[in-house]
Amino acid sequence: MRKAFLYLTVCSVAFCADTFAAERSGTTVIDTDKTIEDTRPKSKAKLEPSYNITNILSVDNNETTDIYFNADNMENDSNRNLVIASGDVEIIRENLTLKADKVTYNQKTEDITAEGNVVLLEKNGNVLFADRINLSEKIQRADVENIKVILLDKTRLAARTFHKKANDRKILRHAVYTPCDNCRDSSPLWQLKAGKVLHDPVEQNVEYQNAFLEIKGIPVLYTPFFSHPDPSVKHRSGFLFPRIISSNFLGAAVQPQYFWDINPQTNITFNPIISSKKDPIFSSIFHKYFYRGELNASGTIMNDDASDKNDKHDTRGNLFLYGRYEINDYWVADTDINYASDHTYLDDLNLPQKDAPWLTSRLRLQSFDNRNYAYLEGYYYDMLSYDLQQINKPYILPIMGYENISNPNPYGAYVKTSLSAASIYHKEDDSSQRLTMINSWNLPYTSPFGEKYKLSASLKSDLYYVEKYLNDNDEYYTGTTARVFPQLGLEWRLPFIKNTESTSQILEPIIVGALAPDKGNKRDKIPNDDSRDFELTDTNIFDLDRYAGYDHNDIGSRVSYGLNWSFYGKKWGRSSVLLAQSYEADKDKENVLRQNNNSHFSDYVGRIYAAPSDYFDLTYRFKLDKDDYDITYSELSTSLGGDILRLYASYIFFPENNESSVYYGKQRKEIYTSLSSHITRNWSVNAFNRYDIENERTLSNGGGIAYEDECSRFAVQMEKEFSEDPAAENDFSFYFTFYLKTIGGIGNN
Numbered sequence: 001m002r003k004a005f006l007y008l009t010v011c012s013v014a015f016c017a018d019t020f021a022a023e024r025s026g027t028t029v030i031d032t033d034k035t036i037e038d039t040r041p042k043s044k045a046k047l048e049p050s051y052n053i054t055n056i057l058s059v060d061n062n063e064t065t066d067i068y069f070n071a072d073n074m075e076n077d078s079n080r081n082l083v084i085a086s087g088d089v090e091i092i093r094e095n096l097t098l099k100a101d102k103v104t105y106n107q108k109t110e111d112i113t114a115e116g117n118v119v120l121l122e123k124n125g126n127v128l129f130a131d132r133i134n135l136s137e138k139i140q141r142a143d144v145e146n147i148k149v150i151l152l153d154k155t156r157l158a159a160r161t162f163h164k165k166a167n168d169r170k171i172l173r174h175a176v177y178t179p180c181d182n183c184r185d186s187s188p189l190w191q192l193k194a195g196k197v198l199h200d201p202v203e204q205n206v207e208y209q210n211a212f213l214e215i216k217g218i219p220v221l222y223t224p225f226f227s228h229p230d231p232s233v234k235h236r237s238g239f240l241f242p243r244i245i246s247s248n249f250l251g252a253a254v255q256p257q258y259f260w261d262i263n264p265q266t267n268i269t270f271n272p273i274i275s276s277k278k279d280p281i282f283s284s285i286f287h288k289y290f291y292r293g294e295l296n297a298s299g300t301i302m303n304d305d306a307s308d309k310n311d312k313h314d315t316r317g318n319l320f321l322y323g324r325y326e327i328n329d330y331w332v333a334d335t336d337i338n339y340a341s342d343h344t345y346l347d348d349l350n351l352p353q354k355d356a357p358w359l360t361s362r363l364r365l366q367s368f369d370n371r372n373y374a375y376l377e378g379y380y381y382d383m384l385s386y387d388l389q390q391i392n393k394p395y396i397l398p399i400m401g402y403e404n405i406s407n408p409n410p411y412g413a414y415v416k417t418s419l420s421a422a423s424i425y426h427k428e429d430d431s432s433q434r435l436t437m438i439n440s441w442n443l444p445y446t447s448p449f450g451e452k453y454k455l456s457a458s459l460k461s462d463l464y465y466v467e468k469y470l471n472d473n474d475e476y477y478t479g480t481t482a483r484v485f486p487q488l489g490l491e492w493r494l495p496f497i498k499n500t501e502s503t504s505q506i507l508e509p510i511i512v513g514a515l516a517p518d519k520g521n522k523r524d525k526i527p528n529d530d531s532r533d534f535e536l537t538d539t540n541i542f543d544l545d546r547y548a549g550y551d552h553n554d555i556g557s558r559v560s561y562g563l564n565w566s567f568y569g570k571k572w573g574r575s576s577v578l579l580a581q582s583y584e585a586d587k588d589k590e591n592v593l594r595q596n597n598n599s600h601f602s603d604y605v606g607r608i609y610a611a612p613s614d615y616f617d618l619t620y621r622f623k624l625d626k627d628d629y630d631i632t633y634s635e636l637s638t639s640l641g642g643d644i645l646r647l648y649a650s651y652i653f654f655p656e657n658n659e660s661s662v663y664y665g666k667q668r669k670e671i672y673t674s675l676s677s678h679i680t681r682n683w684s685v686n687a688f689n690r691y692d693i694e695n696e697r698t699l700s701n702g703g704g705i706a707y708e709d710e711c712s713r714f715a716v717q718m719e720k721e722f723s724e725d726p727a728a729e730n731d732f733s734f735y736f737t738f739y740l741k742t743i744g745g746i747g748n749n
Contacts, residue, residue, distance in 0.1 A: 267287050363377065377396075434464050582601070604629075720732050
């Protein structure tokens with residue numbers, strides 16, 4: 001036995017394959033050769049089209065034409081101009097390796113015939129099996145018997161014969177296709193069979209004739225003909241799979257979808273809703289892409305004759321619009337418009353943002369330049385929550401600002417300058433115009449002992465003009481008011497670190513001191529529009545300015561102190577605990593942070609986080625009364641268990657807050673619980689309940705069941721909502737989803 005090598009130069013070809021196994025009849029899928037990587041099911045199936053027959057034996061014009069033969073035996077038949085390689089034959093190209101028991105090369109016609117255990121291996125891992133392959137016309141044509149392919153995404157394809165024409169047209173006869181895993185002597189979950197499959201590269205279509213869809217070997221759907229674009233088509237006009245909808249408001253409904261590809265940068269999807277209870281609902285989605293930006297819009301409109309009650313209009317609709325445009329390298333403009341004709345419309349149709357308390361619409365222009373930032377914005381709010389319908393909602397136009405941070409000096413100190421102006425109008429005709437400037441000097445420093453300091457000094461100057469402002473004394477004020485607010489702050493931290501082979505611990509005491517005037521908010525003349533919804537928590541207790549807005553100053557001198565402990569383990573995960581409190585120098589100052597706490601000391605605020613393993617995690621934020629340690633604020637979320645059974649619970653408690661505009665500052669206690677279980681590898685169930693403890697009523701509940709494997713997904717979800725809003729229905733919703741990987745599916749989400 002001798003090894004033989006032969007170097008040839010032929011026309012370029014590349015094979016894009018990955019393989020599939022079928023019996024010689026081409027009708028039943030069987031197990032793949034164990035030399036191919038195991039294709040075990042993944043926890044999440046990719047449910048989008050990817051690879052198909054268009055990727056098999058495709059030509060790459062950029063590939064080198066060099067081919068190398070490697071065989072146990074080599075025979076040169078000069079009479080017939082044949083080179084015959086046998087034994088362990090291997091042909092190697094730049095991106096392709098061909099293995100076979102026997103390969104015959106015709107030096108005159110440059111035809112190649114491979115026989116016996118033919119395997120094609122691509123550099124990227126694709127594999128093709130066949131009994132016999134004939135490559136002719138400088139490898140522009142191919143004829144393959146009993147082809148079996150495992151495609152790159154682990155889907156499988158088999159056919160009795162495969163033909164590739166010189167124009168790159170490809171034809172498979174008696175073909176079987178599936179993305180599902182399968183065991184020997186058993187059918188996959190589903191497979192697609194066709195008498196003939198044709199790929200037309202000119203029209204960029206894949207066509208099927210006499211096609212059956214089989215589920216566990218049982219035919220469930222037949223079509224004499226259907227086609228779809230090949231993967232080279234990025235977008236094309238046509239019908240998409242419809243959505244199935246069921247709810248109390250609509251009844252049974254279907255939403256057909258037509259995609260109109262106007263041009264490569266513009267498309268519209270028309271998706272009207274046809275239901276058993278309502279007139280047709282017109283709906284569409286628009287996308288437009290620019291070189292420097294994009295515009296996306298979606299909306300619906302309907303005529304609801306039954307909407308005369310509860311102050312609804314006959315014509316109802318919504319619009320969601322987002323646009324962004326980069327004017328140049330420094331300026332960016334964007335808009336986010338969200339509109340609903342009435343506060344129950346989004347919930348009636350189960351549209352996005354249906355659970356939001358309000359819709360925010362915004363226009364914005366921003367500039368980014370090194371250490372400078374500028375913006376010009378306008379806001380409008382559309383209230384959705386039943387509790388907020390009577391609120392004196394604002395709209396803001398314009399709000400503008402500018403920020404600059406200087407370069408640090410040799411000692412690390414830097415200066416920050418902020419300018420802000422806003423005009424706020426309410427539907428009750430009261431308004432305010434504000435101009436604010438904040439100048440601050442900051443010096444961070446780390447000592448040789450590891451102590452971390454930050455010294456800050458700031459001066460805030462405000463100028464207001466207000467009209468028809470109703471203050472806390474039930475008096476109206478109109479006029480101009482100015483105020484100046486200085487503040488000096490010092491932050492100190494000293495982290496102590498302990499490391500062992502398996503754990504790391506950090507113990508960090510924190511002290512923050514602030515010096516500021518005890519008065520100066522002028523609440524009788526300046527409205528508080530942007531600093532109302534506030535709660536002293538672990539997230540802001542160490543901030544020098546604990547308000548998010550400008551209207552209220554964090555007046556008074558104080559010291560905030562606390563201790564933060566963190567634990568990091570290689571086996572036991574991560575945990576942390578924070579406990580903090582503030583001492584106010586003047587217990588009688590005019591500050592909404594006091595919240596009627598007539599004491600120098602604030603309540604204790606804290607946070608506990610624990611995630612010792614993948615089977616348990618907990619986050620708990622709380623506030624404890626400084627005297628009797630009663631809980632005055634609480635927020636808890638935790639999950640327990642693994643995939644076989646996992647419990648999630650969240651609890652929130654807000655005390656009554658007369659300063660808050662959200663839900664009129666009412667006390668709120670709410671608990672949410674859910675239970676989920678992966679009963680088996682593919683089947684899962686879930687259930688949830690949301691309960692209002694304060695009013696002793698259920699807000700919503702539901703549950704569902706789902707099946708998912710490597711090639712399909714089926715899910716059913718049911719929800720029931722209970723609302724106090726007389727204009728809303730206690731709506732029951734049914735969600736249904738059925739997807740087959742690479743083909744598509746039907747459902748309502």
